[in-house]
Amino acid sequence: MSEPNVVTVRGLRKRYGDRTVVDGVDLDVAAGEIVGLIGANGAGKTTTVECIQGLRRPDAGLLRVLGLDPAAEPERLRTMIGSQLQSSALPDRLRVGEAVRLFSGRDGADLLEQFGLAARRRHAFASLSGGERQRLFLVLALVNRPRLVILDELTQGLDPAARRSVWAAVDQLRTDGTSVLLVTHELDEAERLCDRVVAMRAGRVLESGSPAELVDRHARATTITFTRLPGPGLTDTGLTALLELPGVTEVGQLGGRVLISGDRTAIAHVGAALAQAGPVPPDLSVRIPSLEDALLDLLERDARADTPHRELTGVLR
Numbered sequence: 010m011s012e013p014n015v016v017t018v019r020g021l022r023k024r025y026g027d028r029t030v031v032d033g034v035d036l037d038v039a040a041g042e043i044v045g046l047i048g049a050n051g052a053g054k055t056t057t058v059e060c061i062q063g064l065r066r067p068d069a070g071l072l073r074v075l076g077l078d079p080a081a082e083p084e085r086l087r088t089m090i091g092s093q094l095q096s097s098a099l100p101d102r103l104r105v106g107e108a109v110r111l112f113s114g115r116d117g118a119d120l121l122e123q124f125g126l127a128a129r130r131r132h133a134f135a136s137l138s139g140g141e142r143q144r145l146f147l148v149l150a151l152v153n154r155p156r157l158v159i160l161d162e163l164t165q166g167l168d169p170a171a172r173r174s175v176w177a178a179v180d181q182l183r184t185d186g187t188s189v190l191l192v193t194h195e196l197d198e199a200e201r202l203c204d205r206v207v208a209m210r211a212g213r214v215l216e217s218g219s220p221a222e223l224v225d226r227h228a229r230a231t232t233i234t235f236t237r238l239p240g241p242g243l244t245d246t247g248l249t250a251l252l253e254l255p256g257v258t259e260v261g262q263l264g265g266r267v268l269i270s271g272d273r274t275a276i277a278h279v280g281a282a283l284a285q286a287g288p289v290p291p292d293l294s295v296r297i298p299s300l301e302d303a304l305l306d307l308l309e310r311d312a313r314a315d316t317p318h319r320e321l322t323g324v325l326r
């Protein structure tokens with residue numbers, strides 16, 4: 010029998026006053042799975058994870074997290090989940106090493122080392138830079154080796170090297186079988202880390218799937234662009250003939266630049282045709298769609314479906 014879900018959410022609803030900000034959300038996180046919650050600002054992502062952590066009481070819906078009902082046993086659940094703190098959660102004068110000991114009863118030297126904080130062990134929380142605080146919060150989220158880690162804006166404010174080391178740490182969690190629920194606007198991060206992403210807008214889940222699935226379903230075409238050089242190279246006939254190549258769906262010109270759209274296979278065929286026609290244009294570039302493109306498309310479609318047609322006149326592509 011397969012392991013039960015670490016998180017099961019069905020029909021979650023949450024209102025603030027008379028405004029429903031989470032409106033029937035279903036969400037699953039399996040053992041060892043890394044799931045990203047992505048979407049528009051104000052979509053209800055943070056509220057959803059706060060309900061999952063027992064920090065907010067839902068108005069309706071079923072929640073099971075590590076076998077518990079978060080609304081019924083919030084305190085017990087919080088000791089079982091590793092989650093990032095808000096900056097205000099630690100006293101200014103608390104030292105890094107003391108914070109780790111307070112949370113776990115051990116010195117967590119391995120994690121401090123891994124996150125580049127070993128030399129800061131005796132420093133007060135208030136003296137840490139933004140990125141160092143962020144890294145300390147990660148250490149505190151992981152130090153008790155929880156089965157579920159909930160992270161909100163994992164690498165916000167981190168420098169590129171720290172970002173990479175945090176990603177490596179999350180990859181390691183996957184290897185250890187820990188589940189991760191990640192709220193993020195960093196879609197390169199979601200693409201890189203998540204087994205599955207759940208896209209939300211206006212309190213609802215629009216779609217979920219692996220990042221690659223969402224890109225295949227929603228992203229626009231791969232585009233190839235270059236400037237035609239004077240002299241030898243692609244003739245007008247050659248340019249028209251590109252449209253016949255496998256994977257190519259459109260060939261156009263804008264200013265002096267050629268724009269070709271298609272799927273990924275078009276890259277190889279167009280490249281070969283260009284190389285055969287003469288010197289390869291030095292500004293040849295290829296843009297493969299990303300999860301960000303897919304999400305933008307998804308959000309735009311959903312917003313359009315929501316909005317009366319007359320308001321959109323002139324706004325649509």
Ligand code: ATP
Pocket residue numbers: 025030048049050051052053054055056057
């Ligand atoms: P973002 O990407 O901007 O962080 P989010 O998807 O995490 O957004 P939430 O923070 O869950 O969205 O907020 C959802 C909606 O609920 C927003 O419109 C927000 O203004 C509102 N909201 C959040 N917390 C409260 C609160 N304590 N009282 C009233 N409204 C709230």
